[in-house]
Amino acid sequence: MSRLTITPSGPINSAISIPGDKSITHRAVIFSAMAEGTCTIRGYCDGEDCFRTINAIRALGVSIEVSKTELRVFGKGLWGFSEPQHLLDCGNSGTSMRLLTGLLSGQDFFSVLTGDRSLRQRPMGRIVTPLRQMGAMVSGRKGGELAPLAIQGVRLSGVSYTSPIASAQVKSAILIAGLLAEQPTTFHEPARSRDHTERVLQYFGVQLDHESDTTIRLHPSALTARDVAVPGDFSSAAFFIVAGLILPDSRITIRNVGLNHTRVGLLDILKTMGASIQTLNIHDDAGEPVGDIHIQSSQLEGTDIDPKDMLRAIDEFPILCVAAALAKGHTRITGMEDLRVKESDRITTMAQALGRVGVDVDEHPDGLVIHGRGQLHGAECPSHGDHRVAMAMAIAGLNALETTTITDIDCIQTSFPGFLNELQQIAPTCRVETS
Missing domain, CATH: 3.65.10.10 (Enolpyruvate transferase domain)
Known part of the structure; x- marks a missing residue:
């Protein structure tokens, strides 16, 4: 079973492209x-x-x-x-x-x-x-x-x-x-x-x-x-959007990303939480809106998230949980019962993962209440074979005080085979080791 070890990262300043949707x-x-x-x-x-x-x-x-x-x-x-x-x-x-x-x-x-x-x-x-x-x-x-x-x-x-x-x-x-x-x-x-x-x-x-x-x-x-x-996959871009927000003094531009309104609920949620995010150079391609996303590190504030916005961010739930863990105050996510029948039970899996890195989380049948903190701790986190959980906790590891290890990371191949290479390129002060 493959393992990923991540050391904390300094600021990120990069322009990247994301694989197709x-x-x-x-x-x-x-x-x-x-x-x-x-x-x-x-x-x-x-x-x-x-x-x-x-x-x-x-x-x-x-x-x-x-x-x-x-x-x-x-x-x-x-x-x-x-x-x-x-x-x-x-x-x-x-x-x-x-x-x-x-x-x-x-x-x-x-x-x-x-x-x-x-x-x-x-x-x-x-x-x-x-x-x-x-x-x-x-x-x-x-x-x-x-x-x-x-x-x-x-x-x-x-x-x-x-x-x-x-x-x-x-x-x-x-x-x-x-x-x-x-x-x-x-x-x-x-x-x-x-x-x-x-x-x-x-x-x-x-x-x-x-x-x-x-x-x-x-x-x-x-x-x-x-x-x-095919435009860049917004769900893959989401990991680097949050990375840019939670690492101080960071700036990231992600080029040629799909910006379909039914997919970008995460942007609206993060902006409500105080995120500095801009969409630029928007145009249509094959019937889909496409553009660039510019992110600047921001102090996020906890919020009660509208379930209608979460419907447009359902695949981004794991990485949104990481953002909420580093926000000031609590964040409430509800109406997400269907997340229990994804690649893993994502509600329980993320509650346990955040608990391992020092975050207080209240689990409910349809979601979570996440009590944000200023800094995460390193820990060993199982992915439960869920690609989005594995990548979300890798991003969390960039902000941790100690080394973070994610187990069973082969699942990342499901949607983003180049994730680890991209992570190493944009976060040069971070050490990424697989075994």
Whole structure:
């Protein structure tokens, strides 16, 4: 089991670029495969999760050429896929499993999706239920609640579905299935979730009607092959945003980052806490807002965070906890029950990790109350196989009084394989050792 040892860091003054957005890469690969023609995806995320989607699409008969900076996808159209000869292994990628279930439900063959132990414990009933309403034949453990999922593809019917939760993965699975349905599909959600799927679909020429902020209607149609430039992943940038804020006399500029409103709740939360953050050079690329983020070290103040803002920062919960740990006063995070079924139980995992580095934390069923302190202590912190926890505690280690060790760090490969190299470059006074 790999270990990461970090010594405290001095000020950071750097300009960096971040690898491509993981969420957009998943969608760009799937929609390029569903289009007729060749698509080039530049600046893609090369983490393990995205390669789970790439390899699954290849197993469905789609040719994908991979280079260091781009993918070339030779699309097959909506129904040009072939039956896979083996199980499709999604590893730890919930996005792969949920989006591919939508795609496979409307094909004319049999397939099985599985994953690692963690993924096989994550809830799949939230996509299986609406897909079955569309006519899909999907089965799994506990009545379809848990993977592996066995899918006998059929011709689907459009549906009007009201989701009990705001989830971009649920929405995406239904919209992808809706492309293969015989009638339009309408999706309602209780609050607005990430809209990368809608943006990429429209970029590929699909007609979507936004009937309200939380209701979308999709009309089945073919996809037009288009090249995609993937912006830097905001969720990866978040670690260095917080690093720049918590290390005195630091300044960081992060270039070419996706600034989709449904993703950047962390910026709004941190600004409420007193962070000095600017967004610059904003422009649109492939339907997504993109720009630079400039961060200057700031004294943060604790706050009660609106759950609606947290919905736009759900993946940033671990690194937000680190920021709150170094804020003056207490920070209350609520309404985050779904974090208990991520790669780890992130609520408990972060409560325990912060406790190890000297922070008082009150754990509640739906979140945490974090009592900030001026300085963290070094400690040994297990990642529990969760990439975002591992990276968040690495950033915490930059501020600690003593050496910090994070165990089981191989999980970082899930989303940000170059994280440790980037960390060493921007924090030259910090020693990063792996063993």
